[in-house]
Amino acid sequence: MTLFLDHNKYYRLPWNLPDNAISWLEVTKACNMYCEGCYRENDPKGHKPLDEIKHDLEIFKKFRKTDGISLAGGDPLVHPDIVEIVHLIARDGLKPIINTNGLALNRGLLLELKKAGAVGFTFHVDSKQHRPFWKGKNEIELNKLRLHFAEMLAEEGGLSCAFNSTVYEDTLQYVPDIVEWGQKHIDIVHVLVFIAFRAAVLESHFDYYAGAEKIDMSPIVYSTVDEEQRLEILSNDIVEVIRTKYPDFEPCAYLNGTEKPNSFKWLLTGRIGTKKNIYGYVGPKFMELAQTSNHLRNGKYLAYTKPSVQSRAKAMLLLAPLDRGIRGIARNYLRSVAKNPINLFKRLHLQSVTIIQPADFLCDGAISMCDGCPDITVWNDQLVWSCRLEEQMKFGCFVRGVPKRGVKNQPHELIRS
Secondary structure (H helix, E strand, C coil): CCCCCCHHHCEECCCCCCECCEEEEECECCCCCCECCCCCCCCCCCECCHHHHHHHHHHHHHHCECCEEEEECCCHHHCCCHHHHHHHHHHCCCEEEEEECCCCCCHHHHHHHHHHCCCEEEEECCCCECCCCCCCCCCCCCHHHHHHHHHHHHHHCCCEEEEEEEECCCCHHHHHHHHHHHHHCCCCCCEEEEEECCCEECCCCEEEEECCEECCCCCCCCEECCCCCCCCCCHHHHHHHHCCCCCCCCCCEEECECCCCCCCCEEEEEEEECCCCEEEECCHHHHHHHHHHHHHHHCCCCCCCCHHHHCCHHHHHHHCCCCHHHHHHHHHHHHHHHHCHHHHHCCCEEEEEEEECCCEEECCCCEECECCCCCEEEECCEEEEHHHHHHHHHHCCCEEEEECCCCCCCCCCECCC
């Protein structure tokens, strides 16, 4: 049975289409690595010219308040003008966040990107990548590579360090080990992200339409006819497996699905501690204060924070009267100090753990997307979901599934393989 999480206990993030913490800018379709869970078709010549990128940024300004711009692709580091792109974003007062597999990153490029205004990197590292010199390595063995990237950023200083991992049926068991590794490096790893693997199973009892035209969905890279792979991993499942190692692991905020208000499309957790001790997890009021205060001060919801802020978590304990999670952290911390006074002089760090559950294909043909999605991008001067961009590219609109005659509708139930 799926672990029950009560969404009423968490803060529903205020992000929405015109006012969001993050926006998603794909600067290239080219990538230097194949990943099994990728939803974008690789095009080695698919670099966006700078004029088009400038135009996309203007569309974001026109339609969407945002704090950070996630640079993606493909892999943005293979774009020949990536340093100039970062500079363009930073010049407008936005936070450039580079989503990369890290293969093309070296210290010289890192220094150039930081000088241009990059505020952080999100490295996608998992065992389903066909990564040179790392093939056949499991998630635990890949922690050595993750540490290489984290130390590279830490040596440069001032850059947020995040890691993405797609979670498959056979890698779900390793999630707690990655979370434990994150704790051991809580001083230099600021965010861990787990993305539940999803794919659209081409069911024989559905027809697929783009507008009024019936289409063949099979050319889309994120569709599949393989029903052997488990496709219905939920955010709840990932929380459940994390709790096998961290029994008190508790999220504080979420985004729901467009079709299901109690589904967890983005599930955020904040924990405070040291390399040896996690003292607890922030509560919903902490996240509400972070988002609303930033919006009051800057007119934007908060995306990434500076490492210097996350390393001052001891000061966050002053919010204990306002947040139940912080109160618990403060109690646990003070008990540890009473037992061992040297703990008073150890720095506390805030680390985020985010779980993402992408598009859900429901039994009535509806598709439940992330309501208030941060990964919205630009296509034909409109804001669209980046994870389904291939449909726009190939068919000019999003595809919908329609049950064939004689098939009984079961609205709002997730299709399971």
